[in-house]
Amino acid sequence: MGEPIRPSEVIPPMVLTYEQALHTVRERITVTPLQVASETVPLEEALGRVLAEQIRASRDYPPFDRSARDGYAVRSADVQGSHAVLECVGEVAAGAYFEGEIKPGKCATIMTGAPLPSGADAVVMIEATTKQNERVEIHQAVRADENVVPKASEARAGSLVLDCGTRLRADAIGVLAANGHTHVEVFRKPRVAILPTGNELVSASVEPEWFQIRDSNASSLAAQVIEAGGEPWQLGIARDSDEDLKSLISKGLQADLLLVSGGVSVGKYDLVEHVLEGLGGEFYFRGASIRPGRPVVFGRIGEKFFFGLPGNPVSTLVTFMLFVRPVLNTLAGGAFEEPVFLRARLASPRAGKKDLTVFVPAYTRMRDGEPFVEPAAWQGSGDIVNFTAADCLMVFQPGQTSVDEGAWVDVLPLPR
Ligand code: AMP
Ligand code: MG
Numbered sequence: 001m002g003e004p005i006r007p008s009e010v011i012p013p014m015v016l017t018y019e020q021a022l023h024t025v026r027e028r029i030t031v032t033p034l035q036v037a038s039e040t041v042p043l044e045e046a047l048g049r050v051l052a053e054q055i056r057a058s059r060d061y062p063p064f065d066r067s068a069r070d071g072y073a074v075r076s077a078d079v080q081g082s083h084a085v086l087e088c089v090g091e092v093a094a095g096a097y098f099e100g101e102i103k104p105g106k107c108a109t110i111m112t113g114a115p116l117p118s119g120a121d122a123v124v125m126i127e128a129t130t131k132q133n134e135r136v137e138i139h140q141a142v143r144a145d146e147n148v149v150p151k152a153s154e155a156r157a158g159s160l161v162l163d164c165g166t167r168l169r170a171d172a173i174g175v176l177a178a179n180g181h182t183h184v185e186v187f188r189k190p191r192v193a194i195l196p197t198g199n200e201l202v203s204a205s206v207e208p209e210w211f212q213i214r215d216s217n218a219s220s221l222a223a224q225v226i227e228a229g230g231e232p233w234q235l236g237i238a239r240d241s242d243e244d245l246k247s248l249i250s251k252g253l254q255a256d257l258l259l260v261s262g263g264v265s266v267g268k269y270d271l272v273e274h275v276l277e278g279l280g281g282e283f284y285f286r287g288a289s290i291r292p293g294r295p296v297v298f299g300r301i302g303e304k305f306f307f308g309l310p311g312n313p314v315s316t317l318v319t320f321m322l323f324v325r326p327v328l329n330t331l332a333g334g335a336f337e338e339p340v341f342l343r344a345r346l347a348s349p350r351a352g353k354k355d356l357t358v359f360v361p362a363y364t365r366m367r368d369g370e371p372f373v374e375p376a377a378w379q380g381s382g383d384i385v386n387f388t389a390a391d392c393l394m395v396f397q398p399g400q401t402s403v404d405e406g407a408w409v410d411v412l413p414l415p416r
């Protein structure tokens with residue numbers, strides 16, 4: 001008879017591939033009714049928030065047939081050939097309108113943004129004309145509707161222009177202003193508890209002993225949470241002890257999401273998973289075949305989700321970006337933020353790993369009109385200094401063990 005099977009050996013390893021892990025996060029994450037509470041904010045404070053109402057066009061856009069050029073409003077039937085002569089009978093500037101009608105053989109000077117006079121159905125740009133007194137010579141044929149943006153072609157009054165769940169960027173803020181919204185209903189920001197763990201850590205304000213490390217993850221995570229539209233809540237540093245972890249993790253479960261950094265590897269003092277388990281934690285994965293960030297864990301306790309992110313500062317940044325950022329958009333009332341990989345040419349040959357998806361901090365630049373990507377000069381998962389030069393993660397799929405210079409590789413742009 002062999003050794004008795006210990007409980008830990010019955011538990012499946014729960015290490016997923018990158019795709020499986022991302023899929024698991026996408027499938028598992030849900031939003032509770034409490035989290036979708038909303039508030040009204042002035043437009044100046046709405047940038048980066050998620051819209052909690054539907055916005056409909058307050059009028060047609062454009063509200064009238066609008067000239068897209070400085071030139072002459074004409075009847076296109078008058079300018080069928082490559083040469084025509086018309087009589088200019090007036091002027092229409094933006095903010096004004098033309099009284100009367102453009103009759104056959106006539107035209108009016110018109111500015112960009114001005115309403116097209118009745119009778120006219122096109123605008124000839126000024127560059128294609130010569131004018132002497134009221135005599136306007138036109139040197140090219142003109143189609144109906146040329147250089148005219150037709151009334152309601154951008155949006156019809158009452159049509160949906162911004163949907164609930166839209167993250168408000170500069171363009172959406174412009175749409176809100178155009179429709180007369182000085183205040184807007186947005187979802188409350190998800191509150192994200194941040195718990196750095198480690199006996200070696202001191203807070204950033206403290207002078208460390210030679211064997212201690214300043215906690216950088218709490219600050220970088222808070223910044224990533226803010227970038228992703230959340231509200232960070234610092235729980236302070238947890239020591240590598242069951243008691244300390246238990247009390248701070250319990251506290252953190254009052255937030256919408258709990259992020260623990262460090263303590264999820266296999267070392268003697270990596271107690272985070274054990275404590276999460278003790279608090280009733282259900283794990284959806286306990287590792288992903290990725291580098292950096294292999295020990296990342298994801299699960300829930302009651303209604304609250306948690307991530308255990310590996311403590312090496314680059315691992316923490318990368319695993320946040322890969323798994324937490326997409327979730328934050330969901331918790332904020334938007335959609336799951338699916339990572340979109342772009343492609344660039346590899347600037348110098350490089351080897352990936354057989355069984356891992358490798359994410360290398362790298363930077364992109366144009367060379368001879370093509371995008372190239374070059375790894376940052378980083379020294380591994382602890383090196384945030386060299387990470388600062390990166391603008392993307394260069395991705396090697398499992399098995400891409402040698403990739404030639406000039407080959408196309410996936411890159412995941414960093415939010416910058
Ligand atoms: P761990 O994931 O706890 O095994 O930690 C891995 C490495 O990351 C160790 O070298 C830690 O000292 C370092 N580390 C862990 N947490 C932090 C933190 N909050 N700030 C900076 N470095 C950290
Ligand atoms: Mg540790």
